[in-house]
Amino acid sequence: MSCISKILGLKGNKEYILSNNKSVAVEDGGIYKCYEYLITFVRGGHRCGYIALSENHPLNKYNLVNEYPDNFIIKVHGGITLHEESRGEEFGLKENSCKDKWIGFDAAHCDDLPDMNLSKKIFRVQIYDDAFINEMKQFPTVKVRTKKYMINQCKKLIDQVIKYEMENKE
Numbered sequence: 001m002s003c004i005s006k007i008l009g010l011k012g013n014k015e016y017i018l019s020n021n022k023s024v025a026v027e028d029g030g031i032y033k034c035y036e037y038l039i040t041f042v043r044g045g046h047r048c049g050y051i052a053l054s055e056n057h058p059l060n061k062y063n064l065v066n067e068y069p070d071n072f073i074i075k076v077h078g079g080i081t082l083h084e085e086s087r088g089e090e091f092g093l094k095e096n097s098c099k100d101k102w103i104g105f106d107a108a109h110c111d112d113l114p115d116m117n118l119s120k121k122i123f124r125v126q127i128y129d130d131a132f133i134n135e136m137k138q139f140p141t142v143k144v145r146t147k148k149y150m151i152n153q154c155k156k157l158i159d160q161v162i163k164y165e166m167e168n169k170e
Helices: 003-011 116-123 130-136 147-167
Strands: 024-032 035-042 047-053 082-085 101-106
Antiparallel strands (some): 024 035, 035 047, 082 101
8 A cells, every 4th residue: 555545545535635734735546557646736726646656666766757768758747747755744644654656747837727716715825816817818728737637647647657567577
């Protein structure tokens, strides 16, 4: 079991749970093809997606933020922006209680619109003013990346990891 399952256990049926510093909320997560994934929502109004890799997973010998095996091309929204030890402590899990590593991506790029309604609901703040949001909405490719979109991206990432495993069996 990865830290993701433990965090989702803490969340239970609640709509979301906040990190210790109250800047990140766990919005959703689950298991897809035996891999665990997590969707978080940050104070700035953007979502992030993560999948857990076991501590001895072959991809952990790389830093997937900037280094890939020759035959592994990641196609996920914005590319991989995190590959490190799990972040369970942020949500109240004991230090070193998990040995997995997470790879993740975010929807905080130039064509990603912050979800200010959810940010106001969860964090009770508005990071960006309405004029800025309205200006961004003028561009046809700019949009809020929904929870459903991020779940689909996590599943797409898991499919790519599984394909890598299948092509590189020893």
